[in-house]
Amino acid sequence: MTARMGVGRGPAVVAASMLALGFGSSLGFFPGYFVAALRDDLGVSRAQVGLLVSLHFGCTGLGSIIGARITERVGTRNAVIADQLIVAAAAWTAAVLDSYAALVGAAVFAGFGYALANAATNEAVAAAVPETRRTLALSAKTSGVPMIALISATLVPWASDRWSWNLILMIAGTAAGAGALISSVVIPDIRASQRGTQPGASVLPRGFWWFAVSACFLVGSGQPLFSWTVPYLDEALGTSKPVAGVISGLAAGVGAICMSLTALRADYLGRSRRVPLIVGLCSVLAASNLVIMSGLTLGVAIAAVGMFVGFIAQLAAIGIMHAAVVDRAPHAVARATGVTMTGYYLGALATPVTFGALVDWLDTYTWAWLAMAVCTGVSAACFARANRVGDVVP
Numbered sequence: 001m002t003a004r005m006g007v008g009r010g011p012a013v014v015a016a017s018m019l020a021l022g023f024g025s026s027l028g029f030f031p032g033y034f035v036a037a038l039r040d041d042l043g044v045s046r047a048q049v050g051l052l053v054s055l056h057f058g059c060t061g062l063g064s065i066i067g068a069r070i071t072e073r074v075g076t077r078n079a080v081i082a083d084q085l086i087v088a089a090a091a092w093t094a095a096v097l098d099s100y101a102a103l104v105g106a107a108v109f110a111g112f113g114y115a116l117a118n119a120a121t122n123e124a125v126a127a128a129v130p131e132t133r134r135t136l137a138l139s140a141k142t143s144g145v146p147m148i149a150l151i152s153a154t155l156v157p158w159a160s161d162r163w164s165w166n167l168i169l170m171i172a173g174t175a176a177g178a179g180a181l182i183s184s185v186v187i188p189d190i191r192a193s194q195r196g197t198q199p200g201a202s203v204l205p206r207g208f209w210w211f212a213v214s215a216c217f218l219v220g221s222g223q224p225l226f227s228w229t230v231p232y233l234d235e236a237l238g239t240s241k242p243v244a245g246v247i248s249g250l251a252a253g254v255g256a257i258c259m260s261l262t263a264l265r266a267d268y269l270g271r272s273r274r275v276p277l278i279v280g281l282c283s284v285l286a287a288s289n290l291v292i293m294s295g296l297t298l299g300v301a302i303a304a305v306g307m308f309v310g311f312i313a314q315l316a317a318i319g320i321m322h323a324a325v326v327d328r329a330p331h332a333v334a335r336a337t338g339v340t341m342t343g344y345y346l347g348a349l350a351t352p353v354t355f356g357a358l359v360d361w362l363d364t365y366t367w368a369w370l371a372m373a374v375c376t377g378v379s380a381a382c383f384a385r386a387n388r389v390g391d392v393v394p
Contacts, residue, residue, distance in 0.1 A: 013128040016186035017121035022144035023179040024117040027110040028056035033156035050356030058349025059111030067115030068338025077189040079120035084180035086113030091173030095166040122337040139263035139319025146256040153249035157241040210386035212343030217379035220347030221372045222314035255311030262316035271327040275387040281317035282380035293369035
């Protein structure tokens with residue numbers, strides 16, 4: 001990129017991007033927070049609830065590459081606005097139609113819309129923030145996702161005992177509409193004509209697909225932290241839904257804060273040491289899944305410790321991963337993000353429904369958490385291989 005658009009507005013761009021990602025991802029998290037309401041009202045199984053989460057993030061993955069190309073054509077601002085309006089329309093439509101089929105449609109529609117926001121916000125932040133603060137900025141932007149999880153996990157289980165899930169979706173849709181308005185004012189309008197023309201622009205390094213594979217297993221193994229910890233604490237460990245929501249929400253919030261603190265350290269270490277740090281965090285996430293599983297015998301407190309550590313490790317790894325993607329493909333940020341996010345959200349597609357199906361089939365959460373630990377180990381190995389992609393200057 002020959003010029004950074006929006007320099008001097010970095011904090012505002014990061015904040016607006018954080019809101020856009022949070023509101024854009026909301027329909028992917030909400031079903032896991034009102035599982036009981038959906039099962040009582042619509043008569044669906046855990047696997048069907050998990051399918052809503054999987055469809056949302058899976059469609060984001062399938063749409064990420066084309067979403068990156070659309071972003072290059074229409075510009076970052078228009079791409080973010082479009083995502084927010086799509087989410088708003090999907091949420092209100094599902095709420096009004098009041099059926100499982102409508103929820104499936106909303107998950108698909110909003111998922112494809114969310115593919116626009118990932119590429120657009122990465123490019124907007126990379127353009128507005130100096131390289132020396134890039135990891136911190138991209139981590140702060142990405143923290144919009146766990147922050148919406150914090151708010152949702154804390155409030156939605158409580159609200160679902162008092163309000164209908166339809167009303168909750170209407171509130172989410174209204175918030176996304178507000179996000180579109182904010183984005184129209186703050187997000188810089190970066191288009192293809194404003195990008196660098198140096199040789200190799202928009203060409204990804206050889207073997208870059210390893211980042212997509214690594215992201216697939218990282219996000220797949222950590223997605224149940226967002227989607228299934230509340231029902232796990234409620235159904236398997238005997239806490240009430242509000243208490244389960246508070247535990248999960250606080251863990252997501254602490255993870256979001258530590259995400260930014262880890263990003264500061266990653267910026268200090270420099271580009272060449274970011275991917276090895278991700279490998280270490282994946283190992284911590286694998287261990288945390290085993291600790292959560294042990295809560296079935298050791299109690300709620302131990303499971304909660306595993307959740308806090310797991311959120312911290314996964315979110316820190318994701319934030320640093322976004323910076324590593326920009327490091328390895330600095331002249332093709334939107335396209336590199338699209339490729340990586342394809343794997344990222346295919347992982348998010350696979351595990352929520354698989355996790356729920358395993359619990360339904362085996363009538364225990366044990367094997368589901370164990371499977372997530374194995375997936376994280378695979379992610380660590382894949383990131384170790386991805387560290388050989390591209391030329392990185394220390």
